[in-house]
Structure formats: C-alpha cells, structure tokens
Amino acid sequence: MNLLGTKEIETDRLILKIPTMKEQKILWEILMIPEVNRYYLDINKKFKDRLLNWEIQKKFYEEKVNHAKDKDKFEWSIFLKNNGECIGQINSHISSKECDEENTMSLGWYFNPKYQKRGYATEAALAMINYMFNEVNLKKYKTSAAIPNIASWKLMEKLGFIRDKNKTIFNEYTFIDEPVESYIYELNKDKYSK
Numbered sequence: 001m002n003l004l005g006t007k008e009i010e011t012d013r014l015i016l017k018i019p020t021m022k023e024q025k026i027l028w029e030i031l032m033i034p035e036v037n038r039y040y041l042d043i044n045k046k047f048k049d050r051l052l053n054w055e056i057q058k059k060f061y062e063e064k065v066n067h068a069k070d071k072d073k074f075e076w077s078i079f080l081k082n083n084g085e086c087i088g089q090i091n092s093h094i095s096s097k098e099c100d101e102e103n104t105m106s107l108g109w110y111f112n113p114k115y116q117k118r119g120y121a122t123e124a125a126l127a128m129i130n131y132m133f134n135e136v137n138l139k140k141y142k143t144s145a146a147i148p149n150i151a152s153w154k155l156m157e158k159l160g161f162i163r164d165k166n167k168t169i170f171n172e173y174t175f176i177d178e179p180v181e182s183y184i185y186e187l188n189k190d191k192y193s194k
C-alpha cells in the first residue's frame, strides 16, 4: 500500500478536503443529530454525555486535525462546490474488528440530513474508493452496516460491495443499549475495476 495520506479531490459537485479546524464544529453538530450518529458512533457508552459538549470534544477534534496530514490518515471533510458548505465526512481506516487481512481497510461516512438522498454520498464514496484503489493501492474494503441502517448498506450495494450471505456480526453503538445485528460487506479492488 502507498501511504499517500489524504489528498484534495474534486468531483462534479463536491470538494473532498483535508480536515481543518474551521469546519470541525459543523461536523460535530452534524454528528450529534441522533439520526446521523445512531448507527455510526461506537465510542464507549461511558463517554456519551461528553460527546454532547463541544468544549470537551474540541480537543479531540484538534488532535485529529493535528494529524490530518499524516501519511497513514485517509479522512476528508466534504464541501459543496456551489456554496462552500461543509456537509459531511468520509474516511478509510483500519478497524481491528473488521480488517483481519493485510492491505484491507474499513470505511465510514456521514452527511447532514438536509443534504441526504441527493447522491452526494455516492459521489464522495466513488471518489475516495477510486483514490484508495488506484493511487494508494488498497486491495480490499471490509466493513459492516447495522441491518436497520438501510441507507448505509444500500449505498454499499450501489457501490458494488458484496454482502456475506453466511454471517452477520453484532455491533455496539454509543447511543443504543443493545448490540445491533449487522451485515458484513467486502469490496475487492480486482472485482471493482472490472
């Protein structure tokens, strides 16, 4: 894998940028919307009250931004070209739970509900996946999506991810009491290019 780090990418309607502190509060506000974080946040439940307080969170976001240009970080803040608004975030990362093979990463995405269902997630994900497969030389994505999170696994299927038909896992989410049954998905570079 070529550790090239996050690189600015432009698509038809979006600019995917290296995260800066300027837009982090907006991203935190988006992430604190229950319908956005429900099947996304998996931080230990004992921290859930702290998540809701920007003054506490700010230092974690600063820490993240300080490492945004590290060559092993692949995380983008997503902006609309037409008005410059930050509408979401997308990333590729190594998850100890899901990435049991070399050259394999998981991914994450969330968008402001105001801008969902307009194809923006598809556009951003295609841009990130093309970069990760063609320039970074990642071989495979392996990830999971809560079964009730239909928008997310439909998006995975639209992008060509293949669901494991024989297995599901149970994911813990910060704001949900019980573990949630989740589909497992894979996207292979070789199959994706074809």
Ligand SMILES: CC(C)(COP(=O)(O)OP(=O)(O)OC[C@H]1O[C@@H](n2cnc3c(N)ncnc32)[C@H](O)[C@@H]1OP(=O)(O)O)[C@@H](O)C(=O)NCCC(=O)NCCS
Binding pocket: 035, 036, 037, 039, 040, 108, 109, 110, 111, 112, 115, 116, 117, 118, 119, 120, 121, 122, 123, 144, 145, 146, 149, 150, 151, 152, 154, 155, 158
């Ligand atoms: C998942 C998410 C990123 C999709 O964003 P989006 O910009 O609305 O996605 P798109 O408009 O590109 O839609 C892509 C596909 O997803 C599916 N989809 C999107 N929203 C859907 C919904 N509410 N119900 C069912 N399918 C949906 C559709 O198949 C759609 O393709 P189509 O329009 O060709 O039918 C967004 O819903 C989100 O931010 N969810 C909260 C955060 C989250 O759960 N992240 C994932 C954790 S695994």
